[in-house]
Amino acid sequence: MGLLDRFEDRLDKMVNGAFARAFKSEVQPVELAAAIQKEMDDRSAIVARGRTVTPNVFTLDLSPHDDERLSVYRDTLQTELATVVTEYAEEQSYALIGPAEVHLDVDESLETGIFRVHSEARAAVVSAKTSDVAPGQPFLEIGGTAYPLVRAVSRLGRGTDADIRVEDPGVSRNHCEIVLGTPAIVRDLGSTNGTMIDGSRVTQAALVDGSTIVIGTTSMVYRTG
Numbered sequence: 001m002g003l004l005d006r007f008e009d010r011l012d013k014m015v016n017g018a019f020a021r022a023f024k025s026e027v028q029p030v031e032l033a034a035a036i037q038k039e040m041d042d043r044s045a046i047v048a049r050g051r052t053v054t055p056n057v058f059t060l061d062l063s064p065h066d067d068e069r070l071s072v073y074r075d076t077l078q079t080e081l082a083t084v085v086t087e088y089a090e091e092q093s094y095a096l097i098g099p100a101e102v103h104l105d106v107d108e109s110l111e112t113g114i115f116r117v118h119s120e121a122r123a124a125v126v127s128a129k130t131s132d133v134a135p136g137q138p139f140l141e142i143g144g145t146a147y148p149l150v151r152a153v154s155r156l157g158r159g160t161d162a163d164i165r166v167e168d169p170g171v172s173r174n175h176c177e178i179v180l181g182t183p184a185i186v187r188d189l190g191s192t193n194g195t196m197i198d199g200s201r202v203t204q205a206a207l208v209d210g211s212t213i214v215i216g217t218t219s220m221v222y223r224t225g
Contacts, residue, residue: 003033003037003084003087003088003091004030004033004034004037004084006087007029007030007033007080007081007083007084008029008030010080010083011029011073011076011077011080026065026066026069026112026113027062027063027066027070027112027113027114027115029070029077029080029081031115032060032077032081032115033081033084035060035115035117036058036060036081036084036085036088036102036117036119037084037088039055039058039117039119040054040055040085040088040089040092040094040119041054041092043055043119043121044092044094047169047170051095051169052092052093052094052095053094053095053096053097053121053169054089054092054094054095054096054121055119055120055121056085056089056096056097056098056099056100056101056120056121056122057098057100057101057102057103057119057120057121057122058081058085058101058102058103058117058118058119059102059103059104059105059117059118059119060081060102060103060104060105060115060116060117060118061105061106061107061110061115061116061117061118062104062105062106062107062110062115063106063107063110063111063112063113063114063115064106064108064110065112066110066112066113066115067104067105067106070104074104077104078102078103078104081102082099082100082101082102083100085100085102086100095169096121097121097122097123097124097167097168097169097217098121098122098123098124098125098167099124101122121168121217122143122218123166123167123168123171123216123217123218124166124167125142125143125145125147125164125165125166125167125218126164126165126167127147127148127163127164127165132148133146133148133225134148134225135225136225137149137150137225138180138184138222138223138224138225139223139225140164140178140213140220140221140222140223141220141221141223142218142219142220142221146223147164149178149180151163151180152179152180153177153178153179153180154177154178154180155174155176155177155189156171156175156176156177156178156215157171157172157173157174157175157176157189157191158171158172158173158175159173159174162174162175166215166216166218168215168216168217168218169216170193170215170216170217170218171191171193171215171216171218172189172190172191172192172193174189174190174191175188175189175191175195175215175216176188176189176191176195176213176215177189178207178222183206183207183208184206184207184222184224185204185205185206185207186202186204186205186207186211186213186222187203187204188202188203188204191215193215193216195213195214195215196212196213196214196215197211197212197213197214198211198212199212207222208222208224209222209223209224210222210223
């Protein structure tokens with residue numbers, strides 16, 4: 001049994017055959033799964049010998065009608081489609097730099113039966129400090145999550161001893177550091193691929209509220225709090 005067949009079989013068992021009855025002329029869930037597989041193939045990239053990275057976060061834009069029909073199964077479908085991402089990555093020996101996520105969204109401009117796929121490779125980020133951001137506390141916003149900068153000097157990188165660990169193959173073990181002050185600065189630590197601030201590669205630069213820092217393929221926004 002192929003991956004798409006297993007996907008359909010799991011869905012059918014979870015909702016007691018509802019998918020087989022509900023989707024005859026509208027978007028079929030298996031079409032979404034097949035489109036995700038194609039997107040993974042099209043956007044896969046070799047980043048090192050024997051290591052091919054592919055997107056791990058997907059957004060599927062649906063027409064208003066299809067979104068309404070699928071809404072009752074939204075959580076189940078998103079979970080199962082994320083499983084498809086993980087399983088297909090394993091089958092193709094693709095590397096995911098973060099957990100698989102699939103989100104269904106609505107696009108008022110789309111007609112019934114038409115959908116779009118958007119994807120990105122979003123690195124898993126782990127902070128040594130996991131508490132909520134205090135008022136006035138500077139932080140980094142990464143993928144919609146705030147990571148407080150609680151030390152005078154916070155190191156970012158792929159190494160396990162980094163204050164904010166970014167599991168991105170384009171990020172060095174000790175990539176850069178943020179030094180709080182007036183102003184705060186970001187300093188590259190001799191990384192392989194460099195540190196970008198608002199589109200320019202820097203060795204050291206001042207940060208203001210809203211400054212965009214890019215290391216590897218991971219983008220983050222500095223906030224003063």
